[in-house]
Amino acid sequence: MREARVWFGVDYYPEHWPKSRWKVDAKLISKAGFNVVRLAEFAWCRLEPSPGRFDFSWLDEIIGELAEKGIKVVLGTPTAAPPPWLVRLYPDILPVSYQGHRMPPVARRHYCPNNPNYLKATERIVRALAEHYKDEPNVIGYQIDNELSLGDEYCYCQHCIRLFREWLKRKYGDIDELNKAYGTIFWSHEYGDWTEIYPPAPPFDMCNRGLALDWLRFRSESFIKFLELQAKIIRSVSPDKKITTNLMGLFPGIDYYELSRRLDFPSWDCYPKFCHADYDPAWVAMLHDATRCMGKDRSYWVMELQAGPTDGYHGHPIGVTPEPGELRKWAYQAIAHGANGVVYFRWRTVCFGKEQYWHGILNHDGEVNRRYLEVKCLGEELRKISDLIAGTKYQSDVGLMFSYEALWATLIERGYYSMGYHDQVLSLYKGFWLRGINVDVISPNENFMRYKVLLTPFLYLTSKSLIKKLKEYVHNGGILIATARTSVKDEYNRVYSDGLPGGLIDLFGMKVTDYTYLPAERKANIVVDGKVIRAVGWLEELTPSSAQVLGVHDYKWLKGKAAVTINRYGKGYAVYIGSFPSTDIANHIVGALIKRGIIRPLVRIEGDHLELTVKEGSDYKLVFLINHEERNKSVKLHFAKAFRIKGLLKGGTSHGKENEYKLKLNPHDVEILYLEE
Ligand code: GLA
Ligand code: ZN
Numbered sequence: 030m031r032e033a034r035v036w037f038g039v040d041y042y043p044e045h046w047p048k049s050r051w052k053v054d055a056k057l058i059s060k061a062g063f064n065v066v067r068l069a070e071f072a073w074c075r076l077e078p079s080p081g082r083f084d085f086s087w088l089d090e091i092i093g094e095l096a097e098k099g100i101k102v103v104l105g106t107p108t109a110a111p112p113p114w115l116v117r118l119y120p121d122i123l124p125v126s127y128q129g130h131r132m133p134p135v136a137r138r139h140y141c142p143n144n145p146n147y148l149k150a151t152e153r154i155v156r157a158l159a160e161h162y163k164d165e166p167n168v169i170g171y172q173i174d175n176e177l178s179l180g181d182e183y184c185y186c187q188h189c190i191r192l193f194r195e196w197l198k199r200k201y202g203d204i205d206e207l208n209k210a211y212g213t214i215f216w217s218h219e220y221g222d223w224t225e226i227y228p229p230a231p232p233f234d235m236c237n238r239g240l241a242l243d244w245l246r247f248r249s250e251s252f253i254k255f256l257e258l259q260a261k262i263i264r265s266v267s268p269d270k271k272i273t274t275n276l277m278g279l280f281p282g283i284d285y286y287e288l289s290r291r292l293d294f295p296s297w298d299c300y301p302k303f304c305h306a307d308y309d310p311a312w313v314a315m316l317h318d319a320t321r322c323m324g325k326d327r328s329y330w331v332m333e334l335q336a337g338p339t340d341g342y343h344g345h346p347i348g349v350t351p352e353p354g355e356l357r358k359w360a361y362q363a364i365a366h367g368a369n370g371v372v373y374f375r376w377r378t379v380c381f382g383k384e385q386y387w388h389g390i391l392n393h394d395g396e397v398n399r400r401y402l403e404v405k406c407l408g409e410e411l412r413k414i415s416d417l418i419a420g421t422k423y424q425s426d427v428g429l430m431f432s433y434e435a436l437w438a439t440l441i442e443r444g445y446y447s448m449g450y451h452d453q454v455l456s457l458y459k460g461f462w463l464r465g466i467n468v469d470v471i472s473p474n475e476n477f478m479r480y481k482v483l484l485t486p487f488l489y490l491t492s493k494s495l496i497k498k499l500k501e502y503v504h505n506g507g508i509l510i511a512t513a514r515t516s517v518k519d520e521y522n523r524v525y526s527d528g529l530p531g532g533l534i535d536l537f538g539m540k541v542t543d544y545t546y547l548p549a550e551r552k553a554n555i556v557v558d559g560k561v562i563r564a565v566g567w568l569e570e571l572t573p574s575s576a577q578v579l580g581v582h583d584y585k586w587l588k589g590k591a592a593v594t595i596n597r598y599g600k601g602y603a604v605y606i607g608s609f610p611s612t613d614i615a616n617h618i619v620g621a622l623i624k625r626g627i628i629r630p631l632v633r634i635e636g637d638h639l640e641l642t643v644k645e646g647s648d649y650k651l652v653f654l655i656n657h658e659e660r661n662k663s664v665k666l667h668f669a670k671a672f673r674i675k676g677l678l679k680g681g682t683s684h685g686k687e688n689e690y691k692l693k694l695n696p697h698d699v700e701i702l703y704l705e706e
Contacts, residue, residue: 035415036370037360037408038065038100039390040333043091044072045379050395051094054376057391059098061401062408066095067332067372070105070175071137074112077154085161096167103273103332103372104168106155106259109175110137111147119146124184127230132182136383137175141184142255143192155259159266170271172332173259176298177252177274178282183244185228189251194223196247210521211239233441238522245437249283253291260291275332276323278316279451281440284433286472289323296320296330296370301359303339306349310362310640310657311462315455317366319431319470321423330370331363337378337388337400347386354697356390356400357407358655361699365642365653367423373404414677417703421644421651425467426628428480429458430488432473438490438518446514447549448566448609453487453512460615464623465641466630473498481627482508484618485515486610492520496532503536504599508627510618511537512606513544513567530605537605538576538596543587544569544607553584555592555608562613564592569607582607629669636664639694651677652702656694666690672704 039058043051058066069076069088077083092102111122116134123131124141132139140147162168201207204220213219218237220226228244229236260272271293276285278297289295297320301308320329336356339348351359360371375389390400411418431454439450448456454470461468469480473495477483483502488511491499496516503509516530525531529541545568547553553564557580568584571591580593592607606614622628631643632652639662640655650672656662671686679700683690692700 034064035364035411035418036065036330036372037411038063038067038103038370038372039336039376040067040372040374041376042071042379043068044075044087045381046377048087048090051091053395055091055094055098055100057397057401058095058376059100061390061405062412063100065101065103065169065370065372066376067103067105067172068092070107070172071110073107073110073154074114076107076158077112079114080118081153083157083161085158092165092167101167101169103170103172104158104162105172106151106158106174108140108151108154108173108259109177111140111150115150119144119150121186122147122150124182125186125189127183127185129185138179138182141186141189142251143184143188144186145188148255148258151255151259152262155262156266159263159270163267163270168270170273170293171263172296173256173263173272173274175275176277177256177288178248179280183228183231183248190228192251193228193244193247194226196250197226197243198223200243211237212523213237232443234443234445236441238438238441238518241441242434242437242522245441249287249433252283253288256288257291273330273332276320279319279431281433281436284472285320286323286431286433286474290325292325294325294328294330295323296332298333298374299331299359299363300333300335300339300374302335302348302351302355303342304345304348309455310655311459312455313359313362314366314462314640315458315468315470317363317368318429318458318468321367322469322471322475327367327422328369329367330372331368332370332372333374334359334363334371336373336375336390336404337392338386340384340387350388351400352659352697353399353403354695356403358657358697358699360404360407361653361701362640362655364418365640365644365655367644369419410678414701417646417649417651417677418644421646421649423467423642423644425469426481427461427466427468428471428475428477428483429454429461429468430473430477430483430485431470432488432490434473434492434520435487435489438522439487441522446566446609447546450487450489453610456610456612457484457486457512457615457618459612460619462640463616463638464619464630465632465634465639465643466619466628467642478502478505478507480507482510482622485509485511487512488515490518490520490522491516491532493532499533500536500598503601503603506600508602508604508622509536510604510606512610512614513569513608515605533603534574536596536598537594537603538598539571539573539591539594539605541569541607542572543590545587547608553582553608555580555606555614556583557593557617560617562617563611564608564614565611566609568592571605571607576603576605579604580606631669633667634664635667637662639664648705650704652704654692654694654700654702656696656698659696661696662694664692664694666692666702668704670706672706675703677701677703
């Protein structure tokens with residue numbers, strides 16, 4: 030939804046409060062400047078109190094109250110919480126654990142996405158909802174389900190097993206093809222019939238790697254199909270309504286990039302301080318950049334933004350309370366990375382059920398409080414600059430690849446590597462984040478030819494088509510930067526048998542001829558141009574054919590052997606780093622790219638660090654600056670060219686066109702600079 034406004038809202042549960050309160054809520058919500066509210070994603074038992082009997086009257090009423098104040102609505106389809114009557118009628122909708130136990134219906138997400146009875150019930154409620162609101166202009170779109178897969182539940186019911194076998198049959202055609210692909214001769218697993226195949230049981234690293242990977246793919250596709258079923262119904266009934274779902278950053282359960290192709294725009298649930306009093310803002314920034322890139326046209330929302338202290342969860346303590354300025358800062362961070370909707374979770378803290386301490390903007394008592402006043406000020410601010418923000422786009426010359434297939438291959442071997450997939454991607458990302466360089470976090474299926482630089486950290490698994498694309502990319506002039514353990518596995522999750530990096534030896538002009546795991550307590554360095562750089566996690570000896578050596582190891586028997594190489598390939602370059610990406614390595618990469626003029630940042634900050642992103646408008650730019658630390662910051666910004674500069678939030682201005690701008694920011698404070706050439 031790219032529109033001439035920023036959607037700003039709250040997740041509201043009117044069904045948790047007496048009707049007498051609804052008017053008060055609508056008034057307060059509107060006074061805070063919110064223009065959208067998400068409703069009903071857990072209200073199945075009220076929308077369909079008994080099989081086939083629908084009651085939308087209460088929802089109509091609250092939509093009406095909100096509409097009176099000019100507030101629009103996103104409706105959740107309620108399938109994340111099947112009602113008790115449905116479980117009573119069809120107990121087989123409950124997911125089955127590997128041990129054969131049905132999950133008890135005591136929390137939520139107690140359904141199997143492949144169960145025919147569940148699919149029927151889903152179709153019925155979604156169709157009824159869509160039909161009822163098809164002509165309601167105040168309903169602008171739907172959120173399908175809620176956090177579709179948490180990533181650690183696997184259903185082993187008879188339907189899932191049957192469909193998995195059918196899925197395999199479609200993929201391999203012939204059982205012998207599957208035997209070959211998996212290498213089932215290992216431990217005597219050669220199958221003679223599809224019905225002999227069982228899904229892998231956790232821990233997956235005890236199972237055949239090909240089978241385990243296909244199971245994760247199948248599971249991801251099952252949820253995508255479940256979403257598609259709902260999306261199709263909504264689109265057929267009301268094609269003008271937008272469709273989204275709330276993702277969770279880069280959770281492993283579903284390939285979010287694939288899933289998002291079915292949406293009008295993705296959204297995600299952002300809780301910076303959940304479980305981490307001292308969280309890393311770069312991690313949050315990276316998840317924004319990833320979700321944005323999942324969107325077909327790069328638009329996305331935050332459907333749940335932390336609004337207060339979080340609840341305890343699975344042994345985690347209750348979260349620390351967001352400090353003054355943090356709620357505002359988190360919203361601006363989302364906008365800085367391209368979000369065009371920011372919705373706080375939740376409006377008011379619930380007094381019963383689970384999540385009694387998952388705080389909303391209002392506390393349990395429903396009174397105006399510090400957090401409310403903060404978002405209200407933000408609402409006023411946003412109203413003034415909303416058009417300017419909505420007219421800009423986040424763009425980047427740098428693509429950072431996040432491959433779900435590589436992630437899954439590493440998760441199947443959980444614990445094999447001291448630095449996990451997400452951490453490695455983050456480490457490289459952070460090098461760019463620290464210098465304020467925009468980054469797109471993209472999937473391997475993206476058309477990445479347009480990026481000047483493509484980073485592929487820990488690209489553990491590659492397919493034939495990806496290998497071809499990477500070569501084409503470099504051949505056409507791209508700069509590819511890869512790190513240790515690139516292309517170790519093929520698409521069947523087997524180690525390449527003709528040398529590493531598998532299928533890419535000619536692209537990198539070198540071969541990995543020796544390697545070692547590097548435990549955290551062992552220190553190792555790489556020397557580049559006389560500069561000592563810290564290596565982490567894994568070391569590889571690279572033996573060049575056509576590549577030039579940029580850096581060498583300084584570690585035991587590897588001392589003096591090639592650690593970093595660069596290879597000219599067609600019009601571009603392929604760089605390989607024989608270590609996992611340490612912070613040091615990430616900094617060095619960014620430094621080298623800037624020094625060589627490959628990346629030309631618009632702004633350089635002198636003094637302290639601030640988060641910085643740039644968004645492009647038709648004839649202006651916006652520079653977002655955020656102070657994530659708890660101390661005052663004083664910086665000087667150096668621009669690559671002279672601009673007329675105006676501070677949109679703090680009101681500073683340059684005198685005429687200038688290359689420099691001075692700025693002070695208090696803890697958690699934000700500034701947006703408006704630049705005109
Ligand atoms: C998630 C869910 C919400 C709520 C919050 C707080 O992100 O989508 O329904 O449970 O977390 O736990
Ligand atoms: Zn199942």
